[in-house]
Amino acid sequence: MKKLAVVVMVFTLLLSFTAALMAQEKAAEPVKVVHKYVGAAKCKICHNSPAKGEQYKKWSDSKHSKAFEVLGTPEALEVGKKAEVEKPQESDKCLVCHVIGFSAPAAAKDSTFTQTEGVGCEACHGPGSAYKDMKVMKDRAAAIAAGLNIPDEKTCLGCHNEKSPTYKEFVYADAVKLIAHPYPPKTEK
Numbered sequence: 676m677k678k679l680a681v682v683v684m685v686f687t688l689l690l691s692f693t694a695a696l697m698a699q700e701k702a703a704e705p706v707k708v709v710h711k712y713v714g715a716a717k718c719k720i721c722h723n724s725p726a727k728g729e730q731y732k733k734w735s736d737s738k739h740s741k742a743f744e745v746l747g748t749p750e751a752l753e754v755g756k757k758a759e760v761e762k763p764q765e766s767d768k769c770l771v772c773h774v775i776g777f778s779a780p781a782a783a784k785d786s787t788f789t790q791t792e793g794v795g796c797e798a799c800h801g802p803g804s805a806y807k808d809m810k811v812m813k814d815r816a817a818a819i820a821a822g823l824n825i826p827d828e829k830t831c832l833g834c835h836n837e838k839s840p841t842y843k844e845f846v847y848a849d850a851v852k853l854i855a856h857p858y859p860p861k862t863e864k
Contacts, residue, residue: 710802710822712776714788715740715795717807722796728860734796737854742773742793758840772834776802794834799826 715731722730734740745751746763755763763769770777774790775798784790785804797803801824811817819825828847835845 709783710806711783711785711804712779712788712797712802713785713804713807715792715797717787717803718796721809721812722858726859728856728858730796730856730858733854733856739794739798739854740792743770743791744793746770746773754840772839799830800824 719731723732746769751763760766760768775795801822806818806821806823811821
């Protein structure tokens with residue numbers, strides 16, 4: 676009877692020890708952070724003054740800001756017909772490049788985000804929920820660690836490629852000059 680009690684006690688201790696180790700391992704696993712799209716209005720707060728480069732204004736005056744809107748034009752309907760798309764503003768084929776975060780789950784979209792803003796800041800710079808705060812943005816390394824993407828040619832080629840039914844030759848070096856929005860702005864001497 677004593678042997679049975681000892682066996683049960685050892686078995687119980689072994690189970691407890693195993694459970695504690697498993698809990699420790701689980702706690703050590705990195706938590707996957709879901710960065711959320713917050714929308715260009717959140718970027719505008721800091722990125723719209725002339726002294727800081729008017730990045731928001733430059734975007735809002737660009738074709739990128741009209742990317743969703745353009746899908747509702749008669750021209751887009753004609754292009755859509757050729758690509759067997761009846762409603763470009765509702766088609767996966769079009770929206771994947773004409774809106775931000777099209778394929779992202781709803782959980783990755785903040786209540787401030789609207790898909791109809793077209794190709795906004797976060798299309799190139801990544802979902803901004805974790806890096807949008809001024810304290811983070813003032814530290815480039817911290818902003819990158821919080822999800823800020825520094826776009827490059829590969830970023831642009833995700834949409835500016837031969838899959839587009841309206842594709843025109845894309846020269847990154849020329850295109851990047853058209854959308855340049857340095858922060859802080861470069862001053863001419």
